[in-house]
């Protein structure tokens with residue numbers, strides 16, 4: 001009899017443990033996106049190392065990039081031209097990183113106008129070929145910010161006319177024939193480390209104050225730079 005009870009207790013404990021593990025997987029799957037780091041190829045010319053990182057920002061990541069088709073997101077372009085929803089980038093230390101962001105999303109606006117000013121870059125942020133010193137606070141769609149490196153890049157929005165046109169991109173990946181802005185900038189990585197980067201614009205439509213869901217989930221509006 002006692003043996004039977006012990007077996008029952010052990011059985012219940014095992015079921016609870018398995019359920020707990022499954023709930024853990026469910027929550028981490030919800031909060032964390034693709035965590036496979038993307039490593040752009042490095043070039044070294046006359047002792048200087050550089051990499052190119054090509055990103056796109058989209059209003060809705062789409063059903064092929066489940067589990068949250070309507071979430072706003074960053075994607076990275078792989079060498080084969082395919083766009084992947086990955087926000088963890090492995091970069092060489094003490095290197096120049098040339099970034100291109102194709103933004104297909106409209107304006108959201110900043111909570112703090114200070115964040116409209118590009119910072120921490122080598123040279124200027126360039127939008128559609130023009131250098132930019134500061135953005136009006138109602139403009140940026142997103143930011144690419146690495147607080148520990150002092151880097152802040154506001155991302156220029158698609159105009160309202162562009163958003164209302166047939167060229168507006170619905171779901172990612174968005175083709176360059178769709179309405180977009182082109183943002184380019186360069187920053188220098190320092191010593192090796194793991195640096196968090198994130199968007200500071202409350203761009204998560206449908207979430208409390210625009211800061212929930214994709215804004216607090218690695219793989220959408222947040223990620224890491226693994227500097228090695």
Ligand SMILES: [Cu+2]
Pocket residue numbers: 072141142143199200201203204221
């Ligand atoms: Cu954002």
